[in-house]
Amino acid sequence: MSGLGEFEYIRSKLAPLTDGAPGAAGLRDDGAIVELGPGEQLAVTADTLIEGRHFLKGEDPAIATRRALRTNLSDLAAMGAKPFGYTASIVWPKDDYEARATGFVEGLKADQDIFGIRLIGGDTTSANAPWTLSIAAFGRIPTGQSLRRGRAQAGDLLAVTGTLGDAGLGLDHLTGDWPTQNQAYIEFVLQRFRLPQPRIAVGLAARGGANAAIDISDGLLSEAHHLARESGLQAQIDLEAMPLSAAASGWLAEQADPTAARLDLATRGDDYELLFAVPEDTSDLLVTRCKRFGVPLTFIGRLTDNGLSGALQVLSEGKRLKPSRLGFTQF
Amino acid sequence: MSGLGEFEYIRSKLAPLTDGAPGAAGLRDDGAIVELGPGEQLAVTADTLIEGRHFLKGEDPAIATRRALRTNLSDLAAMGAKPFGYTASIVWPKDDYEARATGFVEGLKADQDIFGIRLIGGDTTSANAPWTLSIAAFGRIPTGQSLRRGRAQAGDLLAVTGTLGDAGLGLDHLTGDWPTQNQAYIEFVLQRFRLPQPRIAVGLAARGGANAAIDISDGLLSEAHHLARESGLQAQIDLEAMPLSAAASGWLAEQADPTAARLDLATRGDDYELLFAVPEDTSDLLVTRCKRFGVPLTFIGRLTDNGLSGALQVLSEGKRLKPSRLGFTQF
Numbered sequence: 001m002s003g004l005g006e007f008e009y010i011r012s013k014l015a016p017l018t019d020g021a022p023g024a025a026g027l028r029d030d031g032a033i034v035e036l037g038p039g040e041q042l043a044v045t046a047d048t049l050i051e052g053r054h055f056l057k058g059e060d061p062a063i064a065t066r067r068a069l070r071t072n073l074s075d076l077a078a079m080g081a082k083p084f085g086y087t088a089s090i091v092w093p094k095d096d097y098e099a100r101a102t103g104f105v106e107g108l109k110a111d112q113d114i115f116g117i118r119l120i121g122g123d124t125t126s127a128n129a130p131w132t133l134s135i136a137a138f139g140r141i142p143t144g145q146s147l148r149r150g151r152a153q154a155g156d157l158l159a160v161t162g163t164l165g166d167a168g169l170g171l172d173h174l175t176g177d178w179p180t181q182n183q184a185y186i187e188f189v190l191q192r193f194r195l196p197q198p199r200i201a202v203g204l205a206a207r208g209g210a211n212a213a214i215d216i217s218d219g220l221l222s223e224a225h226h227l228a229r230e231s232g233l234q235a236q237i238d239l240e241a242m243p244l245s246a247a248a249s250g251w252l253a254e255q256a257d258p259t260a261a262r263l264d265l266a267t268r269g270d271d272y273e274l275l276f277a278v279p280e281d282t283s284d285l286l287v288t289r290c291k292r293f294g295v296p297l298t299f300i301g302r303l304t305d306n307g308l309s310g311a312l313q314v315l316s317e318g319k320r321l322k323p324s325r326l327g328f329t330q331f
Numbered sequence: 332m333s334g335l336g337e338f339e340y341i342r343s344k345l346a347p348l349t350d351g352a353p354g355a356a357g358l359r360d361d362g363a364i365v366e367l368g369p370g371e372q373l374a375v376t377a378d379t380l381i382e383g384r385h386f387l388k389g390e391d392p393a394i395a396t397r398r399a400l401r402t403n404l405s406d407l408a409a410m411g412a413k414p415f416g417y418t419a420s421i422v423w424p425k426d427d428y429e430a431r432a433t434g435f436v437e438g439l440k441a442d443q444d445i446f447g448i449r450l451i452g453g454d455t456t457s458a459n460a461p462w463t464l465s466i467a468a469f470g471r472i473p474t475g476q477s478l479r480r481g482r483a484q485a486g487d488l489l490a491v492t493g494t495l496g497d498a499g500l501g502l503d504h505l506t507g508d509w510p511t512q513n514q515a516y517i518e519f520v521l522q523r524f525r526l527p528q529p530r531i532a533v534g535l536a537a538r539g540g541a542n543a544a545i546d547i548s549d550g551l552l553s554e555a556h557h558l559a560r561e562s563g564l565q566a567q568i569d570l571e572a573m574p575l576s577a578a579a580s581g582w583l584a585e586q587a588d589p590t591a592a593r594l595d596l597a598t599r600g601d602d603y604e605l606l607f608a609v610p611e612d613t614s615d616l617l618v619t620r621c622k623r624f625g626v627p628l629t630f631i632g633r634l635t636d637n638g639l640s641g642a643l644q645v646l647s648e649g650k651r652l653k654p655s656r657l658g659f660t661q662f
Binding site for chain 1: 360372375422481561
């Protein structure tokens with residue numbers, strides 16, 4: 001390691017990121033103190049990103065950092081929590097320390113301002129290991145109002161925010177699997193892959209409007225399966241209803257088998273949109289609320305109760321498909 | 332990866348570790364919900380252990396797991412917090428997955444019962460990386476009663492729990508630097524290195540009895556320096572007063588320069604004892620409380636206010652030493 005020592009890096013670069021979070025004691029204590037208001041619960045999530053596994057080797061360190069933070073914020077969004085803080089446990093490889101350490105702080109700074117969150121703790125180590133960013137993120141929820149996966153009701157509509165499949169196409173482009181020349185497509189899907197947008201405002205707005213929520217990190221079909229199973233229900237997904245960006249539509253038009261291609265988009269990970277189970281009578285309200293935040297909400301199916309917990313029906317032009325896989329697993 | 336898939340491992344092996352923590356939703360949700368009672372604050376700490384760096388390659392996976400958990404619990408102890416839960420973000424190397432995955436669950440189970448804590452979240456990934464255990468641990472503290480580093484007062488006595496230097500000698504034995512034949516010494520110092528005892532009961536008992544506390548992960552002198560600096564005071568340490576185990580005393584008797592040897596013990600890490608700043612008028616009370624938990628408390632110095640914030644005076648037989656280093660830094 002060159003440049004600043006560990007203590008000096010923490011003192012001069014990381015400690016200022018705790019400004020506004022007095023319980024973090026400027027990272028100079030054994031841990032942080034967090035207070036909740038009366039009638040508040042704490043939401044906790046933890047997620048690790050590893051270079052070469054969850055983001056490509058050579059990715060801009062500030063972007064990789066923000067991606068690590070945002071995958072955690074997406075989980076809080078799916079709980080209907082308002083994020084306020086996070087801990088960061090970082091393993092630095094021996095090489096390129098300066099660029100990573102600088103980019104790390106820049107990335108955190110940028111997203112702290114955007115999301116109103118503060119660093120409250122963590123630790124750093126150098127090791128013969130890939131760059132590893134292990135984040136735990138914290139949010140507040142009014143007691144009893146959290147969105148959970150398992151509270152969907154039979155008859156609920158399935159709705160997704162934004163568009164799906166873009167991040168997977170971004171990865172395809174980076175790895176050479178989608179050699180498109182369309183610069184607008186490329187810019188869009190790369191942005192979607194590298195810097196997901198946690199749907200926090202929508203998650204907050206969905207409290208009281210949705211019965212259940214989950215974030216789409218591992219593909220629509222996989223997440224719909226989880227949500228249905230945890231609620232003891234069956235999910236029906238209409239593949240043609242899946243919201244696609246211009247880029248994904250462009251990709252789709254190039255594919256020989258449009259049904260197989262749509263199925264592919266429905267199993268790609270990393271979009272970090274939200275999937276909601278919405279009672280029919282609050283569905284208009286939720287659309288209106290999402291529109292307020294500039295986020296399209298699209299209805300793509302329904303939950304039913306036929307006794308088959310977690311079963312998934314994927315329909316294309318009214319016919320049932322049998323997908324060979326539901327999504328991307330990290331393992 | 333062989334054996335159970337990721338989802339099945341989480342469902343059948345990790346999810347049962349959340350029993351008794353309903354907010355963890357059996358690890359089937361985006362995150363956990365934590366509730367605090369009225370008048371309670373949350374204590375949060377995060378610490379990562381890496382195979383080959385914080386524990387030796389080939390260490391029993393259950394022991395390595397408990398060590399990772401306990402280094403975090405030690406931070407909570409130093410805050411006077413009562414631990415209740417933790418998240419675990421694990422990076423599995425490609426080799427020896429079965430042994431590590433099994434030992435990991437065994438280790439967590441053992442310490443969950445001992446410390447009354449529950450798994451509430453986290454994630455697992457496999458990668459070309461050393462085994463990495465990133466833990467965030469959570470405790471409860473009555474509002475305003477947390478022990479912090481920076482609240483010591485001039486005139487406070489410095490007191491340490493247990494004995495110091497043992498873990499460092501355990502590491503020395505493992506690496507061949509202390510080839511003693513004394514089996515009792517070996518057993519003791521290995522245990523001290525491999526499986527630290529977070530001083531939770533003592534930390535709780537010190538609320539109201541100590542002004543400040545810090546856990547001794549990086550050596551007595553280093554931690555005394557931190558505590559003094561954060562409190563704007565100077566620390567005086569009497570090296571001969573430092574509490575030594577029979578094993579450390581045995582090691583000391585073998586050394587040519589006893590003062591240099593004591594100084595060495597005072598800069599060794601990994602003991603995870605607590606260092607307190609105690610007002611003279613509550614010192615007897617704290618000794619009595621520690622005795623109740625079978626933990627010796629030894630007074631080893633004093634905090635003074637001479638305007639030199641963070642300065643450290645190390646005395647040996649009344650003479651001032653100039654230590655060349657204060658402790659072990661992780662970086």
